[in-house]
Amino acid sequence: MRSNTIGWLLLAPTLLILTVFGVVPFVYVLVVGFADWNAFAADPTPHFTGVENYRRLVFDDQFLSALWKTLGFGFFAVASEVVLGYFLAQLLMKDVPFKGFFRTIHTLPLMVAPIAVGATWRLLTVPGLGPLPYYLERWFGIEFRLGTYADQAFVTTIIMDVWHWTPLVTLTLLAGLATMPKEPFEQAQIDGANKLQIFWHITLPMLKPTILATVFIRLMDALRTVDEVWMLTGGGPGAATRYVGLHIWRVVFPKTDYGYGAAMSLLTLYLTIVMCWLLYAALVTRRELPKAE
Amino acid sequence: MTKKKQRRGTWLSLVFWTVASFVTLFPIYWMFVVSAKSRVELFGRPNFIIRSFFTENYTNTLADPSFQRYLINSIIVASCNALLVTTLALFATYALSRYKLVGKENIFFWTITNRMAPPAVFLLPLFLLFTQAFTIGDWKLYDTRTGLILLYCVFNLPFAIWTLRSVIDGIPKELDEAAMIDGANTWQILTKVILPLARPGLAVTAILTWVFAWNEYLFAATLTSVHARTITTGLAEFVTVTGTNWGQMAATATLTLLPALLFLGLVQRHIVAGLTFGAVKE
Amino acid sequence: MAETENGNDKANKGRTGFLPIHTNAFDRVFIGTVIFVALHLLWMRFLEAHIPLYVATLLSLLIGAVIVARG
Numbered sequence: 001m002r003s004n005t006i007g008w009l010l011l012a013p014t015l016l017i018l019t020v021f022g023v024v025p026f027v028y029v030l031v032v033g034f035a036d037w038n039a040f041a042a043d044p045t046p047h048f049t050g051v052e053n054y055r056r057l058v059f060d061d062q063f064l065s066a067l068w069k070t071l072g073f074g075f076f077a078v079a080s081e082v083v084l085g086y087f088l089a090q091l092l093m094k095d096v097p098f099k100g101f102f103r104t105i106h107t108l109p110l111m112v113a114p115i116a117v118g119a120t121w122r123l124l125t126v127p128g129l130g131p132l133p134y135y136l137e138r139w140f141g142i143e144f145r146l147g148t149y150a151d152q153a154f155v156t157t158i159i160m161d162v163w164h165w166t167p168l169v170t171l172t173l174l175a176g177l178a179t180m181p182k183e184p185f186e187q188a189q190i191d192g193a194n195k196l197q198i199f200w201h202i203t204l205p206m207l208k209p210t211i212l213a214t215v216f217i218r219l220m221d222a223l224r225t226v227d228e229v230w231m232l233t234g235g236g237p238g239a240a241t242r243y244v245g246l247h248i249w250r251v252v253f254p255k256t257d258y259g260y261g262a263a264m265s266l267l268t269l270y271l272t273i274v275m276c277w278l279l280y281a282a283l284v285t286r287r288e289l290p291k292a293e
Numbered sequence: 294m295t296k297k298k299q300r301r302g303t304w305l306s307l308v309f310w311t312v313a314s315f316v317t318l319f320p321i322y323w324m325f326v327v328s329a330k331s332r333v334e335l336f337g338r339p340n341f342i343i344r345s346f347f348t349e350n351y352t353n354t355l356a357d358p359s360f361q362r363y364l365i366n367s368i369i370v371a372s373c374n375a376l377l378v379t380t381l382a383l384f385a386t387y388a389l390s391r392y393k394l395v396g397k398e399n400i401f402f403w404t405i406t407n408r409m410a411p412p413a414v415f416l417l418p419l420f421l422l423f424t425q426a427f428t429i430g431d432w433k434l435y436d437t438r439t440g441l442i443l444l445y446c447v448f449n450l451p452f453a454i455w456t457l458r459s460v461i462d463g464i465p466k467e468l469d470e471a472a473m474i475d476g477a478n479t480w481q482i483l484t485k486v487i488l489p490l491a492r493p494g495l496a497v498t499a500i501l502t503w504v505f506a507w508n509e510y511l512f513a514a515t516l517t518s519v520h521a522r523t524i525t526t527g528l529a530e531f532v533t534v535t536g537t538n539w540g541q542m543a544a545t546a547t548l549t550l551l552p553a554l555l556f557l558g559l560v561q562r563h564i565v566a567g568l569t570f571g572a573v574k575e
Numbered sequence: 576m577a578e579t580e581n582g583n584d585k586a587n588k589g590r591t592g593f594l595p596i597h598t599n600a601f602d603r604v605f606i607g608t609v610i611f612v613a614l615h616l617l618w619m620r621f622l623e624a625h626i627p628l629y630v631a632t633l634l635s636l637l638i639g640a641v642i643v644a645r646g
Binding site for chain 1: 302303305306307309310313314316317318320321323324327335336338339341381382384385387388389391392393394400403404407409410411412413414415416417418419420421422443444446447450451454479504507508509510511515525528529531532539542543545546549550553554556557558560561564565568569570
């Protein structure tokens with residue numbers, strides 16, 4: 001039999017790197033989060049302050065509003081992506097000509113750097129240059145100014161996210177649809193079920209594991225979106241699109257209030273984990289299903 | 294269902310997918326249009342046709358010494374990271390696949406959590422560690438390419454391990470057992486038996502990790518200042534510093550996007566499985 | 576973290592207690608910790624002016640113990 005020592009040796013560099021750059025920062029942020037540490041204060045050394053940072057945090061309106069905006073952004077973006085992605089996947093299930101060609105095009109946004117996505121959308125939406133403000137004003141009389149109207153900025157970040165990530169949802173759902181057995185559908189058709197009934201009672205339950213995995217991964221990603229939004233709106237106008245990652249990065253960092261920033265980071269991490277776990281628990285246990293994966 | 298109805302469904306799908314593809318491609322096309330026009334041409338009514346290719350945006354960008362440095366840094370960081378990640382992931386996946394290690398399923402899932410964690414959360418501790426803890430004498434990990442190369446492993450290694458898992462599991466154990474009976478040691482098995490068979494999977498993994506490292510912005514912007522800045526941070530500087538030179542910004546963005554376009558055909562079948570940790574196979 | 580339950584199911588014996596889902600030891604400690612943190616945060620925001628935070632600590636430790644033992 002092989003010796004396990006060699007196995008661990010092969011694994012060691014991976015574990016070492018992930019520990020040094022993954023676990024150590026986590027422990028570090030955990031410790032710093034309970035300290036008062038401001039590099040530019042009169043006393044620039046860390047002191048233990050207990051939960052003081054968190055006490056400040058739960059009354060920090062800027063941070064709380066950033067959190068709510070992030071949740072709103074994540075919810076609307078992921079919900080639209082799933083609906084749109086399902087629709088497109090269903091359409092691609094039929095024998096469409098140029099199927100492979102369409103798929104290739106739709107994989108493209110997945111590979112593009114988020115920062116470049118932000119740049120393309122900025123070029124589309126910048127007044128005086130982009131076609132979007134021009135034609136919206138010309139055809140619909142809408143004054144489209146991302147730098148002025150908070151609602152427009154918020155919606156545009158969602159649309160950008162939908163543009164960027166719907167292909168992932170489409171392709172995962174397509175994979176899920178393609179592996180489904182045909183018999184239940186034929187049986188249901190013989191029994192005279194209508195399309196809605198088939199969707200609700202057969203397609204949806206069978207597709208649930210795939211949808212679950214997709215929503216789970218997409219939500220995690222949406223909640224941590226920074227690059228695209230920074231490039232498109234810079235978090236503005238005002239703080240309208242300053243989502244929580246952006247808030248930590250642009251507001252807390254320059255102030256060098258390390259203890260407070262660490263507390264904020266930790267709380268964000270906590271909420272991300274709880275949200276995803278709740279989603280997982282709610283979706284898996286609602287109905288009796290075989291284990292998700 | 295009648296045949297006529299079915300044909301109408303096909304046409305409907307075709308129309309929708311054409312529209313969707315147009316929507317997908319349009320922003321990228323527009324960026325290219327902007328990059329190929331002079332400032333005067335961009336003024337006024339949007340024009341979607343490139344009459345004469347205005348090369349100055351590209352030549353100016355490529356001649357800029359700081360952009361050249363960004364480009365070289367990006368290429369070095371992405372290539373070294375891809376090489377390191379693919380090698381380490383091959384070792385790790387082989388170990389996890391062939392040895393009976395205690396708690397290996399937990400190790401698998403632990404690696405995922407590293408990838409799923411929001412980067413913004415780790416910016417602050419990493420910044421502090423890079424500037425204050427990970428130092429040898431005067432040398433800091435902050436603002437070095439080495440720092441970025443090692444750091445990118447945190448999100449690329451889990452991805453690579455999960456992509457390679459099915460590849461290594463798919464290679465029959467009997468092959469390396471036969472090699473072992475012939476007296477081959479672990480290193481020889483890895484290089485002579487596993488490596489040739491896993492080559493396509495390794496290539497896909499390397500390309501995708503390369504692209505992810507190339508695309509990364511947040512860490513690169515926070516953990517570098519002068520020497521190790523990458524192309525994505527260069528692109529972001531257009532917003533904060535100049536802000537009005539749209540043609541050159543579009544040219545930089547096009548160059549940033551180029552690798553994705555080039556590699557698209559090679560890896561498009563695998564990216565979905567990779568991004569969903571094998572939860573979805575195509 | 577959150578995803579780990581999936582993998583642990585094979586290793587640890589799961590069971591169904593008063594919680595609506597099938598849990599193993601790791602899940603229950605996890606739920607306990609989550610509630611511990613959430614209660615403290617909410618307490619600081621809404622109740623600390625009237626009742627000291629130690630009450631929250633005691634209360635959440637109690638809830639945590641019940642969940643780990645019976646969940």
